[in-house]
Amino acid sequence: MRDLLVTRGADGTPLYLQFARNLRDHIESGAITPGDALPSERDLSEMAGISRVTVRKAIEALIDEGMLFRRQGSGTFVLRRIETPASVLSSFSSDARLRGEDPGVFWMIKSYAQPTEEEAAALSIPPSTRVARLGRVRLSAGEPLAIEHAVVPADCLPDLTSIGDSLYEAMGRSGFRPVTGTQRVRASLATPTEAGLLGVQQNSEVLRIERVTRVESGRAVEFTRSVYRGDRYDIVTELRGIGAEPD
Template structure:
């Protein structure tokens, strides 16, 4: 890590915001690699000649922006931008493991019910059909990155108790792993509830994703609506000349 250059440039701007700007520029220029630890508050205080209170406020500003993340008991780190393949059908758990991180899940709800009119239409099932309704927070390395609300026809998910962190693995176990699908991604702002769950500021940028997937015989196996942290995720699609 290169030394952090620090100059007081604007007398009208609070010192903690000046420090946050210097750190942000230092990180964007490659001074600290994504995933690397930030120097301690004490070291930053000595480097910048600022109080630890000011340094702490500057760090909190960058955590709120998603530039930094804090891991309890480990320190503060430069956030990694996650490039998710936009044209590949894969699960959150598989993507997380491919990056060398451990996936995790916090369940909000997991139950059987009848579908709403919208869900029945999306899944192409009868309004009286039985569906599994799943709500969960998706974690990577213990950090909350997404909220997912999925609806699955019960014929594809007969055993909710055996469902672990990966829905696709559970579907594959029953012979119904999806092989094709469509998804729509749009930019939005986090609601107060979403912001609290994802540990971001209210009205932070998020990506809303609607996904429908199919098994090989064409039946719709999944209708999922997700909210992903916009400060951490980029969906990348390869383009080829027609």
């Protein structure tokens, strides 16, 4: 990393932006890989021949870009983006475990209620149906990544006190694990409350996902609205051709 040296006055660009650009180039080239810790601010200062204040400003700029993140008491790390396929129905918990990370959950609400008109329509149930209303922050390796608000018919779940990290695992115990579904994804900005729960700045980019899932019979068993951190997730879709184009 010795080529992080900054040339003063080279092109009129502020030194911290020059250094941020050099760091970005290293990350994008693979010289610093996702999950790696950066050297200390003092070491970076010596490598680049600039002040620690300049190094700190550059790091903060890359944190704002979503390229780096700080872990309290551990240092600054290169952010690892998570690719999730849009065409596969999977649970947050199983995805985390496949990445070698431990899933976690912070429950905000876990109660029974009656559905709103919109929820009843999405689930194709009468408005008088008893549903479970489940609100939680999803964590992976201790890091908050998503906020989920799910509505599930009460008969599709065991007792609410027995629901752990995975909603789908709990639904499976009652014989209602989803096998198909539809979802809509749109880009948005985090509200102050969402930013606080996710540990990001207000108006940070987020992905809003609305999902309805079904069991094999076609019955709708889950209506969930989620907010995922845009700095951590890429939604990947496989594309297929539809045949030869007309002349």
